[in-house]
Amino acid sequence: MPIYEYRCNNCHCKVSLLVKGFAEAPQAACTRCGSKDLTRLFSTFARLKTDQDVYEDILGDTDLVNRMMANDPKALAEWSRRLEGSEATKDSEYAETMERLERGESWQSIVSDMQAREFGTAGDDSSEED
Ligand SMILES: [Zn+2]
DSSP, X not given: OOEEEEEETTTOOEEEEEXXXXXXXXXXXXXXXXXOOEEEEOOOOOOOOOXXXXXXXXXXXXXXXXXXXXXXXXXXXXXXXXXTTSGGGGSHHHHHHHHHHHTTOOHHHXXXXXXXXXXXXXXXXXXXXX
């Protein structure tokens, strides 16, 4: 899961928050003073990314996801660009996603499918591992 770093504009402390999903990000609050006036910082830790990290990164990017849900073509391009060069572009899931987008399927339904797969939140379809 992505960890976001914020700077609190009220008490100026640095806040690290574990974000469980993109829906949670807007409710982030300073752990010290409770202020919601936070400025998102780019993560300072670098590590090798797996495909899943790439997905989590993208899904954790509230702004990007919101724009994609609004069918902003630039956001789709940005998403493709982020996946480019990662193993994910060779992945059937990537191909499937692009295909579904091209069929006009809503980004939201694709994201929830993707999240169900990545994070195991699916009710009935999660019996792949054995
Ligand atoms: Zn604060």
